[in-house]
Amino acid sequence: MTLAPPPVEGVLFDIDDTLVDTQAAFAAAIDAVARVHLPDLPPDRYGEALALWRADPNGHYRAYTRGELGYDTQRMRRANELQDAFGGATLDDDGYAAWLSVFWGAFEASWTAHDDAAQVLADLAVAGVRVGSLSNAATELQTRKLKSAGLGHVPLLVGVDTLGVGKPDPRVFLEACRRLGTPPERTAYVGDELDVDALGARGAGLVGVWLDRPGARRGGPHPEDPLAARASGVPVIGSLAELPGVLGLSATA
Numbered sequence: 001m002t003l004a005p006p007p008v009e010g011v012l013f014d015i016d017d018t019l020v021d022t023q024a025a026f027a028a029a030i031d032a033v034a035r036v037h038l039p040d041l042p043p044d045r046y047g048e049a050l051a052l053w054r055a056d057p058n059g060h061y062r063a064y065t066r067g068e069l070g071y072d073t074q075r076m077r078r079a080n081e082l083q084d085a086f087g088g089a090t091l092d093d094d095g096y097a098a099w100l101s102v103f104w105g106a107f108e109a110s111w112t113a114h115d116d117a118a119q120v121l122a123d124l125a126v127a128g129v130r131v132g133s134l135s136n137a138a139t140e141l142q143t144r145k146l147k148s149a150g151l152g153h154v155p156l157l158v159g160v161d162t163l164g165v166g167k168p169d170p171r172v173f174l175e176a177c178r179r180l181g182t183p184p185e186r187t188a189y190v191g192d193e194l195d196v197d198a199l200g201a202r203g204a205g206l207v208g209v210w211l212d213r214p215g216a217r218r219g220g221p222h223p224e225d226p227l228a229a230r231a232s233g234v235p236v237i238g239s240l241a242e243l244p245g246v247l248g249l250s251a252t253a
């Protein structure tokens with residue numbers, strides 16, 4: 001007789017593009033900076049600029065999460081990547097400051113939760129599962145973002161500044177479990193990036209779940225293969241509504 005594994009006691013969530021629709025917020029921010037700083041780019045190509053931003057083909061953001069680049073340095077490099085790719089002038093320090101003002105105003109005004117976030121959080125609460133979040137961005141930023149998106153009740157347990165490195169370093173997953181108060185093997189982690197999130201969590205001994213929302217893949221160097229995920233034993237879900245089911249939690253709400 002084989003006993004089913006015990007259900008998880010805790011769920012940790014990624015924030016960007018998992019709980020919060022950050023892709024939409026970046027779209028608004030990229031549209032805003034393109035109108036000002038890429039005057040020769042027709043609006044029907046703004047989507048290409050967004051795609052380049054999200055793909056981050058030279059890995060500047062990931063260098064930040066490894067503690068190798070400062071936050072502003074990585075973002076200025078990515079801003080100039082857009083300028084170079086789409087015919088804009090290279091931004092010096094003053095130009096970048098002006099760019100950032102436009103970018104940040106539109107970005108911060110556009111933080112909203114995904115439609116499925118509030119319900120899954122309610123379902124997990126009814127099931128008695130502890131919930132927290134773990135992010136590769138800074139704690140203060142992510143705390144404000146959750147609050148603006150109406151998810152201020154989700155504690156941000158670990159940001160990239162907590163230990164000075166981010167996912168997929170196993171230490172950040174283990175620290176988030178410690179703060180949540182649940183053992184890693186009884187804790188699920190769900191995020192939208194297969195390698196950084198689901199495989200990283202699995203490598204740290206958690207139950208990694210990959211959230212593969214339709215139309216949300218980044219492309220570029222990011223591993224995004226559902227077959228490879230399943231071959232690694234990582235459950236793949238298309239919506240947070242599927243999360244309680246793949247974790248074996250009964251529908252309770």
Ligand SMILES: [Mg+2]
Pocket residue numbers: 014015016017018191192193
């Ligand atoms: Mg994410």
